[in-house]
Amino acid sequence: MIWNENKxxxxxxxxxxxxxxxxxxxxxxxxxNVPFYRKKLQERDIRPDDIQSIDDIVRLxxxxxxxxxxxxxxxxxxxxxxxxxxIHASSGTTGNPTIVGYTRKDIGVWxxxxxxxxxxxxxxxxxxxxxxxxxxxxxxGLGAHYxxxxxxxxxxxASIGNTEKHLHLIRDLGVSGxxxxxxxxxxxxxTMKRMGITKEQIRLRVGAFGAEPxxxxxxxxxxxxxxxxxxxxxxLSEIMGPCVSxxxxxxxxxxxxxxxxxxxxxxxxxxxxxxxxxxxxxVFTTLTKEGxxxxxxxxxxxxxxxxxxxxxxxxxxxxxxIMGRTDDMxxxxxxxxxPSQVESVVLSMKEFAPRYLLVVDRIGNLDTLQVQVELRQxxxxxxxxxxxxxxxxxxxLADRLKSVLSLTAKVNLKSPGTLARSLGKDSHVIDHRKQY
Amino acid sequence: xxxxxxxxxxxxxxxxxxxxxxTLKQASIQLIAITIAETAEYGICRIICSExxxxxxxxxxxNVAVTRSKVFALEVENKPGGAAKAISTIxxxxxxxxxxxxxIVREKCLxxxxxxxxxxAADVIRKAKLPTIDDDKLVEFA
Numbered sequence: 303m304i305w306n307e308n309k310x311x312x313x314x315x316x317x318x319x320x321x322x323x324x325x326x327x328x329x330x331x332x333x334x335n336v337p338f339y340r341k342k343l344q345e346r347d348i349r350p351d352d353i354q355s356i357d358d359i360v361r362l363x364x365x366x367x368x369x370x371x372x373x374x375x376x377x378x379x380x381x382x383x384x385x386x387x388x389i390h391a392s393s394g395t396t397g398n399p400t401i402v403g404y405t406r407k408d409i410g411v412w413x414x415x416x417x418x419x420x421x422x423x424x425x426x427x428x429x430x431x432x433x434x435x436x437x438x439x440x441x442x443g444l445g446a447h448y449x450x451x452x453x454x455x456x457x458x459x460a461s462i463g464n465t466e467k468h469l470h471l472i473r474d475l476g477v478s479g480x481x482x483x484x485x486x487x488x489x490x491x492x493t494m495k496r497m498g499i500t501k502e503q504i505r506l507r508v509g510a511f512g513a514e515p516x517x518x519x520x521x522x523x524x525x526x527x528x529x530x531x532x533x534x535x536x537x538l539s540e541i542m543g544p545c546v547s548x549x550x551x552x553x554x555x556x557x558x559x560x561x562x563x564x565x566x567x568x569x570x571x572x573x574x575x576x577x578x579x580x581x582x583x584x585v586f587t588t589l590t591k592e593g594x595x596x597x598x599x600x601x602x603x604x605x606x607x608x609x610x611x612x613x614x615x616x617x618x619x620x621x622x623x624i625m626g627r628t629d630d631m632x633x634x635x636x637x638x639x640x641p642s643q644v645e646s647v648v649l650s651m652k653e654f655a656p657r658y659l660l661v662v663d664r665i666g667n668l669d670t671l672q673v674q675v676e677l678r679q680x681x682x683x684x685x686x687x688x689x690x691x692x693x694x695x696x697x698x699l700a701d702r703l704k705s706v707l708s709l710t711a712k713v714n715l716k717s718p719g720t721l722a723r724s725l726g727k728d729s730h731v732i733d734h735r736k737q738y
Numbered sequence: 739x740x741x742x743x744x745x746x747x748x749x750x751x752x753x754x755x756x757x758x759x760x761t762l763k764q765a766s767i768q769l770i771a772i773t774i775a776e777t778a779e780y781g782i783c784r785i786i787c788s789e790x791x792x793x794x795x796x797x798x799x800x801n802v803a804v805t806r807s808k809v810f811a812l813e814v815e816n817k818p819g820g821a822a823k824a825i826s827t828i829x830x831x832x833x834x835x836x837x838x839x840x841x842i843v844r845e846k847c848l849x850x851x852x853x854x855x856x857x858x859a860a861d862v863i864r865k866a867k868l869p870t871i872d873d874d875k876l877v878e879f880a
Contacts, residue, residue: 677747677803684807687745687852688836689775689782715780717749719801 305421305453306414309561310616317617321564322355324589329353329362332595335380338373339363339597359564359587364573364598367400370540374398381405381592390539391439402441402539403593409448411590412542415559416449419548422557422614423508423533425479427454432472434482434490435513437461441543442513446481446535449545455479462486465493472504479508481535481544484516484524488656491527501529510535512544515603515624515642519649523656536621540599541586547621555608555620562590565619566598567607570628581606583628584621602628604640632662632731634669637709641730644673644711647702652681653695657721661714663734671711673703676721739863739870740808742790743850746783747803750776755783758802762787765796770876771841771850784839786850788877809852810859811876813869814840816847824849827866833859843876 304310312320330350332339342363343349352358370378375398379386385405392400404412425431431450435442443461450457458477460468469490471477482490487509494501506528511521512535521532534556537544546563547556558565567582568575576582584601604627608620626640633639641660648658655676663670685691696713703711748754755774762769768788774781787793790806797804814820825835838851848871853859863870 679747679798679803679805682803682805684805686747686803686805687743687782687784687807687809689777690836692747692780692782693777715747715749717747717754717801718803720749 303421303424303426304615305418307615309559310418310557310618312561312617314617317560318356320561321589322357324561325356325359325564325587326350326353328587328589328591328595329597331592332380332597336378336595338369338377356564359566359598360575362587362597364585364600365596366600367540367602370400371398375401376403378596379403379594381594386593388444390441390444390543392539399439400540405592408542408591408593411562412445412545413448413452415542415545415562416445417452418559419510419535419545420449420453420455420479422548422550422616423479423510423531424551425450425453425455425508429455429478429508430458430475431455431479431481432458432460432468432477434460434462434468434480434486435544441537441539442481442483445537445543445545446510450481465490466497469494469497469499469504472506473499476505478505479510480506480530481510481512483513484511484520484532485514487511487524487528487532488520491524494528501527504529506530509533510544510548512536515626515630517623517642517646517649519646520656523649534623536624538586538601538603540596541588541601542591546586550612550614550616552612552614554612555622557612557616557618557620560618562588564589565607565621567605568600570600570604576606579606579609581622581625584624600628604628604631630731632660632671632733634662634671634709637707639671639707639709643706644703645730647699647706648673648675650702651699652678654678654699655718655721658730659721660731661734662731669735671707671709672714673699673711674714674716674721675699676716677718679718739810739860739872741786741811741850741871741873741876743807743809744785744787744790744794744797745805745807746785746797748774748781748783750778750780758783758797758800761796761800761802762793765792767793767796770843771839771848773839775837784837786841786876790873807852808856809850810856810863811871812849812851812863813871814847814849816842816845820847821849824868825851827868828853828859828862831858831862833862846871 333350386403388404433446437443509530509532533549537546547558564587566585570583584603604625606622655678659674661672700713771786774783814824834854836852
């Protein structure tokens with residue numbers, strides 16, 4: 303099903319025209335309402351009327367996370383405070399939190415875009431849908447919540463924590479859909495197993511997972527353990543929250559709600575647009591946002607825009623899997639390494655739990671990479687009584703890592719349940735080199 | 739001919755062994771023999787104990803990486819050359835010993851080992867009529 307055929311299936315020509323019109327409007331709006339952007343545009347000698355088509359977007363300045371921090375709390379807000387009806391804030395673990403204010407219209411656009419995502423996943427008014435993103439300052443919980451209500455499904459605002467009670471409700475209420483982080487989905491599956499609830503006893507059919515990068519292997523594991531079909535849901539609070547892009551049943555990339563969020567892919571070093579289909583840094587411009595519009599925001603997410611048109615009927619551009627973050631990217635002995643590459647290898651071997659930790663260090667002048675993985679004893683056979691068997695397992699993992707990373711990693715086996723796990727975003731890297 | 743051995747993966751750091759032993763203690767498991775093969779980062783703790791099924795389940799529930807396997811248990815004479823006599827019977831057939839340890843229970847000297855060819859080793863032991871014990875008899879001894 304398609305929620306808004308008018309927009310989701312618009313011809314490319316009409317979409318470009320609409321985007322151009324909206325870009326002109328948003329540039330005019332920020333020029334007159336946000337001193338930060340007026341200054342940047344004036345520095346480049348750009349008047350709002352110079353921006354007439356979507357192709358003119360390359361003339362506009364970029365916005366970075368640091369710009370958001372520097373303008374804390376309301377420096378980038380365009381709407382008067384009286385028009386703001388909601389404020390979200392990022393976790394701010396690395397500096398000032400990022401504050402995003404939404405007008406009533408922004409909340410409406412968000413709900414509309416989220417409705418498109420849910421409808422693509424096959425969720426309808428007949429479903430009971432659990433939102434297990436954190437509710438609160440984080441955009442995940444309320445963002446998904448408003449979309450579920452908007453399509454007329456019954457929302458179970460479970461949030462995170464209290465996992466056992468949540469699982470009882472999933473079983474007893476016949477909950478058919480869930481939105482949460484992929485790592486929380488795996489945590490749910492583990493807790494379910496501990497509680498003795500089988501996937502046959504629950505009726506989860508659809509899962510919308512996002513807020514952290516995940517891989518195809520992780521998708522299969524979640525689908526297998528929870529007995530549902532797992533869809534990608536992408537978003538970021540600086541742009542809106544969850545709803546920026548979504549998978550359709552074809553699951554060949556995530557359709558971008560590009561009438562509201564215009565995507566570009568640029569080379570993270572040169573900031574020049576990359577060739578079609580090439581991986582680079584994803585950049586978004588909000589085309590309709592009132593509260594905190596943002597021009598060419600550098601998401602630090604690395605992905606590509608997929609070529610061709612999807613056979614589902616939607617004409618919108620699709621982004622590929624997030625390959626990593628520009629700031630996740632580790633440079634080890636001059637080689638670019640993404641934690642997601644390690645993850646795909648770890649998840650392809652059944653002897654390991656879907657958890658891992660990269661420990662990077664510098665010994666002498668040489669960078670070292672250690673990959674810690676947790677053993678999964680249910681897959682041990684009787685040969686796991688010799689050191690040789692464990693060494694062979696280590697070697698198999700090291701060999702696969704070497705072929706994927708082009709880098710030798712030291713494998714470190716850990717007992718089950720020993721790698722730290724969190725209920726929200728998992729951290730997969732410790733880089734000791736930062737101390738030097 | 740064979741007895742049940744539990745093999746536990748332990749990280750090579752302070753506290754991991756005692757944590758596992760406390761788990762067994764709480765389940766009133768009696769250890770008969772215990773030995774550790776170690777590397778710099780981890781070790782395998784091999785255990786012969788009373789009620790091996792119960793011990794196995796208790797460890798699994800405690801989220802310990804444990805494996806259950808059958809290992810040969812030969813009874814040998816407690817005097818110089820006792821072990822050599824038994825092992826030479828197996829070695830001269832070209833069968834390798836992966837690991838071996840021994841313990842004495844009720845004045846019986848037992849050799850516990852794994853070979854690289856369990857089937858042939860069993861044949862050789864049977865033909866040479868080497869005295870062996872199994873799980874039931876071990877529990878009697880203990």
